[in-house]
Amino acid sequence: MQRWLRFLPFLVDAGYEVHVLAPKDGDFPYRDESLMAKIPQEVRVHHTPAPKLGRWWRFFGGKNARLPHGDLSIDKETSLLKRLLLWLRLNLIFPDLRVFWLPTAIPKACQLHREHGFDLIISTGPPHSSHLIGLHLKTRFPKLKWVADWRDPWSEIYYLKLQKPLPHARHIQRYLQNKVLKTAELNLLISKHLMEQLPDANKLLLRNGFDLNEIEAAKRAAKRQDHAFVISYVGQFTMGQDIAFMMDVLLAMMDKADVKIRFIGSNVSAELSERLRKTAKDKFELLPFIPHQQALAQMAASNVLLLLINRYEGHQGMLTTKLFEYLGVGVPILALGPRGGEAEELIRSHQAGAAFDSDQASQAIDWLNRQYQLFKIGNAATEAADMSSLSSIYQSQILLKALSNLSPNTNKSQS
Numbered sequence: 001m002q003r004w005l006r007f008l009p010f011l012v013d014a015g016y017e018v019h020v021l022a023p024k025d026g027d028f029p030y031r032d033e034s035l036m037a038k039i040p041q042e043v044r045v046h047h048t049p050a051p052k053l054g055r056w057w058r059f060f061g062g063k064n065a066r067l068p069h070g071d072l073s074i075d076k077e078t079s080l081l082k083r084l085l086l087w088l089r090l091n092l093i094f095p096d097l098r099v100f101w102l103p104t105a106i107p108k109a110c111q112l113h114r115e116h117g118f119d120l121i122i123s124t125g126p127p128h129s130s131h132l133i134g135l136h137l138k139t140r141f142p143k144l145k146w147v148a149d150w151r152d153p154w155s156e157i158y159y160l161k162l163q164k165p166l167p168h169a170r171h172i173q174r175y176l177q178n179k180v181l182k183t184a185e186l187n188l189l190i191s192k193h194l195m196e197q198l199p200d201a202n203k204l205l206l207r208n209g210f211d212l213n214e215i216e217a218a219k220r221a222a223k224r225q226d227h228a229f230v231i232s233y234v235g236q237f238t239m240g241q242d243i244a245f246m247m248d249v250l251l252a253m254m255d256k257a258d259v260k261i262r263f264i265g266s267n268v269s270a271e272l273s274e275r276l277r278k279t280a281k282d283k284f285e286l287l288p289f290i291p292h293q294q295a296l297a298q299m300a301a302s303n304v305l306l307l308l309i310n311r312y313e314g315h316q317g318m319l320t321t322k323l324f325e326y327l328g329v330g331v332p333i334l335a336l337g338p339r340g341g342e343a344e345e346l347i348r349s350h351q352a353g354a355a356f357d358s359d360q361a362s363q364a365i366d367w368l369n370r371q372y373q374l375f376k377i378g379n380a381a382t383e384a385a386d387m388s389s390l391s392s393i394y395q396s397q398i399l400l401k402a403l404s405n406l407s408p409n410t411n412k413s414q415s
Contacts, residue, residue: 012040032292147403153194156313162312192317224301332352333347335355
């Protein structure tokens with residue numbers, strides 16, 4: 001979502017008439033109303049009702065149960081009922097739970113096209129069910145140009161790799177994925193690995209990027225604590241991340257009185273929270289979900305930023321928006337997880353930090369200690385390389401050129 005918030009102003013400035021179709025009051029892990037201010041006033045936003053699946057999930061799973069946003073994991077504590085619900089989700093609901101929005105979204109999209117005569121439509125996923133709206137419009141109105149934006153893999157997404165569905169479900173996911181890929185005139189992909197992984201089609205690499213104005217504002221607002229060495233993790237924990245490895249590295253720093261470990265907007269389990277409170281005590285801070293700009297300021301105020309790479313087959317192409325914001329604020333990044341992916345490549349090529357796997361805990365601790373020693377003597381970390389090619393300004397030029405080539409006479413767009 002933040003990816004297209006960054007691109008919208010550039011589309012408007014280029015003369016596109018932009019309409020956005022979104023669910024009304026859908027089930028989201030978090031809502032950040034501050035982001036509404038980033039939508040250009042020229043953009044027309046349309047909503048259709050989406051079913052409140054969260055209430056049903058709580059009805060069957062208990063009042064504290066939450067929809068599985070990117071996490072279909074089970075463990076020995078998982079109830080039989082939740083196991084059944086997750087099985088149904090994996091094997092009978094395609095491509096994802098957001099598919100239940102389509103009965104209102106597709107008629108609305110068709111109505112908007114009849115009223116405004118779009119030349120170009122853009123669908124973005126996940127949720128990959130959004131691409132089925134684009135597929136329906138393209139099938140019904142063949143003259144429409146369609147761009148499918150892939151922010152994550154589909155049939156090979158990490159939670160389907162770690163919690164594998166039955167063969168028929170994998171077949172359906174691959175069929176839908178390939179149908180979208182081959183029907184769209186252009187597919188935008190966030191990583192080189194994802195481009196190589198998907199079947200042949202018209203594909204273009206388009207990075208998430210970071211908003212330079214947001215980054216500069218965050219740096220100005222950052223209140224770095226000169227008396228504390230702050231290690232921060234921003235965002236949710238997701239399936240496949242090696243929390244135990246992270247803890248081994250972090251707890252090795254607990255002998256230093258001025259170290260602080262900060263989790264911001266993280267779904268820290270009760271077990272992990274208790275362990276942190278026992279071992280880290282006053283060095284541990286758990287901050288609730290905060291507006292995006294405040295989160296950026298917290299990143300900029302840190303001494304080290306933690307990035308956890310999910311451990312699954314296909315991790316090489318995993319690139320989150322958070323990584324680009326980490327790179328933008330210029331704070332040293334400690335990446336923990338499987339090596340050899342594009343995230344590590346970006347960090348290394350921009351001299352922005354270091355990456356270690358679970359068999360390199362001692363090296364990761366040594367690296368953290370070096371950052372700590374630099375902090376103690378008042379030396380700034382090594383300046384990162386030029387990041388301008390990762391900015392939304394640079395990436396938007398790639399997007400605008402591609403759209404112009406696709407439909408040179410268009411001045412209208414819907415996503």
